[in-house]
Amino acid sequence: MPDKMQFDLVSPERSLVSGLATAVQIPGAEGDLTAMPGHAPLITTLRPGILKVSGDDGPAEFAVTGGFAEINSDATTVLAERAYPRSAENRAAIEEHLEEARKLATEVPDEHRDAHSKLMDDLAKLLDDMV
Amino acid sequence: MPSLKDLKNRISSVKSTRKITKAMQMVAAAKLRRAQEAAEMARPYTEKFNAVLGSLAASVGKTGNAPLLLRGTGSDQTHLLVVMTAERGLCGGFNTSIVRLARLKINELLAQGKTVKILTVGKKGREQLRRDFGQYLVGHVDLSDVKRIGYDNARDIATDVLARFKEGEFDVCTIFFSQFKSVIAQEPTALQVIPAKLEGGEAPSTVYEYEPSEEGILADLLPRGVATQIFAALLENGASEQGARMSAMDNATRNAGEMIDKLTIVYNRSRQAAITKELIEIISGAEAL
Numbered sequence: 001m002p003d004k005m006q007f008d009l010v011s012p013e014r015s016l017v018s019g020l021a022t023a024v025q026i027p028g029a030e031g032d033l034t035a036m037p038g039h040a041p042l043i044t045t046l047r048p049g050i051l052k053v054s055g056d057d058g059p060a061e062f063a064v065t066g067g068f069a070e071i072n073s074d075a076t077t078v079l080a081e082r083a084y085p086r087s088a089e090n091r092a093a094i095e096e097h098l099e100e101a102r103k104l105a106t107e108v109p110d111e112h113r114d115a116h117s118k119l120m121d122d123l124a125k126l127l128d129d130m131v
Numbered sequence: 132m133p134s135l136k137d138l139k140n141r142i143s144s145v146k147s148t149r150k151i152t153k154a155m156q157m158v159a160a161a162k163l164r165r166a167q168e169a170a171e172m173a174r175p176y177t178e179k180f181n182a183v184l185g186s187l188a189a190s191v192g193k194t195g196n197a198p199l200l201l202r203g204t205g206s207d208q209t210h211l212l213v214v215m216t217a218e219r220g221l222c223g224g225f226n227t228s229i230v231r232l233a234r235l236k237i238n239e240l241l242a243q244g245k246t247v248k249i250l251t252v253g254k255k256g257r258e259q260l261r262r263d264f265g266q267y268l269v270g271h272v273d274l275s276d277v278k279r280i281g282y283d284n285a286r287d288i289a290t291d292v293l294a295r296f297k298e299g300e301f302d303v304c305t306i307f308f309s310q311f312k313s314v315i316a317q318e319p320t321a322l323q324v325i326p327a328k329l330e331g332g333e334a335p336s337t338v339y340e341y342e343p344s345e346e347g348i349l350a351d352l353l354p355r356g357v358a359t360q361i362f363a364a365l366l367e368n369g370a371s372e373q374g375a376r377m378s379a380m381d382n383a384t385r386n387a388g389e390m391i392d393k394l395t396i397v398y399n400r401s402r403q404a405a406i407t408k409e410l411i412e413i414i415s416g417a418e419a420l
Contacts, residue, residue: 010179011363012282014172030342043183044342045351053244068352070183
């Protein structure tokens with residue numbers, strides 16, 4: 001079993017990471033999971049959270065706000081709707097999303113209310129984690 | 132016969148026009164490079180996204196409980212056409228060719244007795260469509276303040292479209308934009324986004340586990356798919372617009388150059404004629420003495 005796999009992190013606007021990685025911690029919709037080489041094929045949606053990569057250039061951390069991940073035994077691809085390197089400068093961007101989500105909260109129909117409040121919780125937690 | 136002074140004014144005015152078109156051409160060239168880069172950077176996401184969506188749709192799509200965005204409402208009575216054009220003119224036939232394609236489609240649909248609704252993105256398309264199809268326009272997205280098209284712009288348009296779909300305002304949604312082939316070739320294209328037409332559609336070679344369920348993921352991905360397609364279309368459009376403007380301005384610059392040459396020849400000839408005429412007058416005056 002090779003100890004590295006191909007890892008790609010892409011957002012609609014650009015590709016953020018493309019290289020070899022030993023492990024990637026992904027904030028899946030139903031809980032965090034770590035993808036390593038040899039992982040069973042899996043497709044999962046993402047919740048807002050921190051994505052941690054242990055790659056060739058050392059560990060790196062990104063904030064993602066949703067999207068999905070495709071995991072194979074030899075490659076992992078994360079398609080994030082938005083992704084930022086985890087740093088204090090990018091805190092403002094997450095804050096903006098949270099504001100936006102809060103504004104929308106009143107308009108959300110009842111059947112999506114739970115999902116929306118979970119989204120806001122996740123965003124708020126992500127905001128705390130950013131620093 | 133225009134006087135020498137008129138000709139001189141004319142030449143200097145064409146010269147300044149040439150300076151302007153030359154500058155516009157260079158600006159368009161710089162913008163084109165940026166727009167092309169943006170379109171290229173977005174490609175991996177779009178490709179990957181469509182591949183996953185395609186294989187998901189292939190496995191879920193057959194069942195009757197597939198989301199409406201995938202299998203449609205079961206009718207094709209009302210069509211929403213999203214016509215994407217530029218905010219600015221002076222880019223050759225770019226806007227006109229997109230509008231022409233949309234107009235063909237609209238006339239075809241109307242002839243079949245369908246209901247047509249038009250959503251315009253970009254001022255130029257709206258201006259052209261308002262004349263003939265003003266009563267069908269249902270909305271307009273203004274991107275004139277946007278310097279650099281981002282995913283957020285596409286998502287806003289998608290949100291608007293999806294909200295209308297949810298309200299049952301239309302059954303089929305088609306987007307019109309220009310595909311960037313090269314600097315001199317842009318191809319107006321119509322792409323149906325709702326219900327989603329997915330290419331490939333073969334079952335995936337590996338068996339994936341899904342978290343949450345396949346249906347859950349599909350329901351989450353389809354609205355994003357609309358935004359992704361609109362985003363890709365906006366970027367293609369951006370690159371096409373700059374490409375079209377660049378070649379239009381290149382032509383204009385060349386034409387201005389030719390015109391200056393012609394006018395200069397006329398100017399020199401008439402100057403020479405005036406000199407010759409004066410000389411003849413002097414000589415015949417002297418002979419008469």
